[in-house]
Amino acid sequence: MMHQGQSSPDGIQETGRVRKKDRHAPSPSAAVVGHPKSQDSLPVFLFPTELVFYAQEHSSHRRVLTFYNPYSFVLRFKVLCTAPALYTVVEAEGNVRARSCVDIVVRHQDVSSRNWGRRDRFRLEVSGGGQRGTREIWAELRGGEGAEKPLETPQGRAAPPMSSAAMFPPGVLNPDRGRDASLFALYIVVGLVCITCLMLPLHSEPSPLVPLHIHVTVMQKLVCAYILGLLTMVFLR
Known part of the structure; x- marks a missing residue:
């Protein structure tokens, strides 16, 4: 409590x-x-x-x-x-x-x-x-649930949502697969860049390990944090 x-x-x-x-x-x-x-x-x-x-x-x-x-x-x-x-x-x-x-x-x-x-x-x-x-x-x-409700069939029974993979029989290339993989890879790269930026020291913080020319500003960290938040929302959908 x-x-x-x-x-x-x-x-x-x-x-x-x-x-x-x-x-x-x-x-x-x-x-x-x-x-x-x-x-x-x-x-x-x-x-x-x-x-x-x-x-x-x-x-x-x-x-x-x-x-x-x-x-x-x-x-x-x-x-x-x-x-x-x-x-x-x-x-x-x-x-x-x-x-x-x-x-x-x-x-x-x-x-x-x-x-x-x-x-x-x-x-x-x-x-x-x-x-x-x-x-x-x-x-x-x-109240209720957060997930979307299933679609109703003409007979009134709930029908499970159809994924893109179910629309293509085995052996047929799914056109969404390559696109989804490319987007996922792009999200990962952008996320890693933003995380790296958040870990870099500020211009006002001396660091013997990080060269001064790659120090970042507070505004740059704010932007990276915002982008990471958007990416997290995409991953959690």
């Missing part, structure tokens, strides 16, 4: 605290950056931008937020929520090492119909290197 903590002036309260080990190598599930508030100076890299739970789809009752630290210093983070009694949060507070990432697991505790359509707000507060940053995302519980 989630433990309630101190609440901020806008009603966001501290969630439960369970520590997990952070990771060095980012996975293809990349971060999407949020714009910090005016008093904050540290961009926060977090994906996804919204948590959607479906009441009748049990697998969707557990969602994962991936928080990235592309900087050369350790980041301290804390997760707050406007409705801590409805959620259990794993990795709600802790540290992330430089150029590492951590998964924050969010579980919905009450998917009954009285909460359908309810929208709650999470806030990730980050500090490190003498700077602070925040990122806010929305969580929503929807």
Whole structure:
């Protein structure tokens, strides 16, 4: 169960605290950056931008937020929520090492119909290197299931969706196969380039291992994080 903590002036309260080990190598599930508030100076890299739970789809009752630290210093983070009694949060507070990432697991505790359509707000507060940053995302519980419903046949029976492979008999070349393979390879290459960019030091960060001419800017990292978030959405469809 989630433990309630101190609440901020806008009603966001501290969630439960369970520590997990952070990771060095980012996975293809990349971060999407949020714009910090005016008093904050540290961009926060977090994906996804919204948590959607479906009441009748049990697998969707557990969602994962991936928080990235592309900087050369350790980041301290804390997760707050406007409705801590409805959620259990794993990795709600802790540290992330430089150029590492951590998964924050969010579980919905009450998917009954009285909460359908309810929208709650999470806030990730980050500090490190003498700077602070925040990122806010929305969580929503929807009724039904997230997957698309099967098509109805003229007799009223549900028909399974037909894949492109089923439309071609054995021995006949599937024209979609080569195209899908090429697109997948392109996505992988773009994803690897973006991950590499996120791991490179900033212009303001001296590094004896990385030449100065391949250092990147914060804006370049923001763009790469955004592209990685789009690629993750494509892979998860």
